[in-house]
Amino acid sequence: xxxxxxxxxxxxxxxxxxxxxxxxxxxxxxxxxxxxxxxxxxxxxxxxxxxxxxxxxxxxxxxxxxxxxxxxxxxxxxxxxxxxxxxxxxxxxxxxxxxxxxxxxxxxxxxxxxxxxxxxxxxxxxxxxxxxxx
Amino acid sequence: xxxxxxxxxxxxxxxxxxxxxxxxxxxxxxxxxxxxxxxxxxxxxxxxxxxxxxxxxxxxxxxxxxxxxxxxxxxxxxxxxxxxxxxxxxxxxxxxxxxxxxxxxxxxxxxxxxxxxxxxxxxxxxxxxxxxxxxxxxxxxxxxxxxxxxxxxxxxxxxxxxxxxxxxxxxxxxxxxxxxxxxxxxxxxxxxxxxxxxxxxxxxxxxxxxxxxxxxxxxxxxxxxxxxxxxxxxxxxxxxxxxxxxxxxxxxxxxxxxxxxxxxxxxxxxxxxxxxxxxxxxxxxxxxxxxxxxxxxxxxxxxxxxxxxxxxxxxxxxxxxxxxxxxxxxxxxxxxxxxxxxxxxxxxxxxxxxxxxxxxxxxxxxxxxxxxxxx
Numbered sequence: 001x002x003x004x005x006x007x008x009x010x011x012x013x014x015x016x017x018x019x020x021x022x023x024x025x026x027x028x029x030x031x032x033x034x035x036x037x038x039x040x041x042x043x044x045x046x047x048x049x050x051x052x053x054x055x056x057x058x059x060x061x062x063x064x065x066x067x068x069x070x071x072x073x074x075x076x077x078x079x080x081x082x083x084x085x086x087x088x089x090x091x092x093x094x095x096x097x098x099x100x101x102x103x104x105x106x107x108x109x110x111x112x113x114x115x116x117x118x119x120x121x122x123x124x125x126x127x128x129x130x131x132x133x134x
Numbered sequence: 135x136x137x138x139x140x141x142x143x144x145x146x147x148x149x150x151x152x153x154x155x156x157x158x159x160x161x162x163x164x165x166x167x168x169x170x171x172x173x174x175x176x177x178x179x180x181x182x183x184x185x186x187x188x189x190x191x192x193x194x195x196x197x198x199x200x201x202x203x204x205x206x207x208x209x210x211x212x213x214x215x216x217x218x219x220x221x222x223x224x225x226x227x228x229x230x231x232x233x234x235x236x237x238x239x240x241x242x243x244x245x246x247x248x249x250x251x252x253x254x255x256x257x258x259x260x261x262x263x264x265x266x267x268x269x270x271x272x273x274x275x276x277x278x279x280x281x282x283x284x285x286x287x288x289x290x291x292x293x294x295x296x297x298x299x300x301x302x303x304x305x306x307x308x309x310x311x312x313x314x315x316x317x318x319x320x321x322x323x324x325x326x327x328x329x330x331x332x333x334x335x336x337x338x339x340x341x342x343x344x345x346x347x348x349x350x351x352x353x354x355x356x357x358x359x360x361x362x363x364x365x366x367x368x369x370x371x372x373x374x375x376x377x378x379x380x381x382x383x384x385x386x387x388x389x390x391x392x393x394x395x396x397x398x399x400x401x402x403x404x405x406x407x408x409x410x411x412x413x414x415x416x417x418x419x420x421x422x423x424x425x426x427x428x429x430x431x432x433x434x435x436x437x438x439x440x441x442x443x444x445x446x447x448x449x450x451x452x453x454x455x456x457x458x459x460x461x462x463x464x465x466x467x468x469x470x471x472x473x474x475x476x477x478x479x480x481x482x483x484x485x486x487x488x489x490x491x492x493x494x495x496x497x498x499x500x501x502x503x504x505x506x507x508x509x
Contacts, residue, residue, distance in 0.1 A: 005258040021375060032375025039363045039376065051375075059280075059367070061272035061324045069260025078269045078324075080366060088366040089375040090270075092263060098325055103280060114262060125262045 300452020
């Protein structure tokens, strides 16, 4: 199994999924993806900060046809979620049916299959899924 | 403002698809017209600035080489959808600085077909399905629907308005009028945006000769800005994980600077050409340019102000929705359109009595430009 990008997210041994963001001690703000340099104050001493797994849905649409360079299934959900740490991230959504999505709903970070490469290796990415209400 | 800059001549190659012409052919066509319009020949300008994104190395040089007009500085400029306006901005600045008296600014493009594969996106983003330009537009449209009183029907009505205007523009690619129903019923691209709410990347060229001095149409202001850190939903990054979303967008930064430079406000504008890559983008621009307040785009559009019969017609050319968008040429095409209105030469689409016009582009980078013209 291969992560589409191993600098963006990780699955912990206990199965918990987190995004890998950055934290700036200078301005005390977090950002994603992690960079050495803070996108707000330009201080270059940022450290890693794990983000997620909960978020609320802010904006969403559905991608109906495969975009350039994409080999996975369509349709797929696409949107922006606000993480519990307060920042907003563009992401895939596991739910492509817009009738099942609404602004403000609780979402959870998951690892989601993307496609299977020529050599048979499964490629995965991070995505946000609607949190089942109990 | 110490040094005035005026438009001495303009030229355009229509926007569309021209399989039998190279990008150099398109550029030469526009340049010949502009030089003739300005009444100058080889040696009549001291520098040239060329805006283009997809034309490769030294594209502007190739155009001027084909015309036997090289030797002066030629600078190729890439600033996404604002590339043409960036070339103009450099030309205006060079004249204002006192370095040159007459400069040539131009832009041309032959865009790939379909959803543009952009080197702006890293390969993994494409693999993950995050390199979907229309999906970002769709999110912006949805935000307008949630926060600015915009309806699905209004998104269609923007397209109807611009296509109705474009019928009268011989330089436009799509000169066909649509009904609201036809727009709503066209193929869904990314909800809420249907095919007829999105502009087509295409081909074309535009050229302007700028000259020192105040005569005819003057450049009252030219401002180019990039994005500030903070905003999540912009043209600047496909993965902005940032906290606050209150940073003014680049369009607002450019508009603020341009209004200050021109010494006027949005209420003084008579005609606008704004970036309508999609229907929602035009409505965003109303708010970001200050034509209406934040959250008022829907009500402002519904009031009819931006129709040809309104007090501030927007995109009388038909906009990018009718013309298509050749990145390097689109911003200069807007300026040429306004120039025609200010001179009373816009024919059946003329905005009567227009003396002050505003042109706006925004796109990848992010880059935004605002140019204000006065007669």
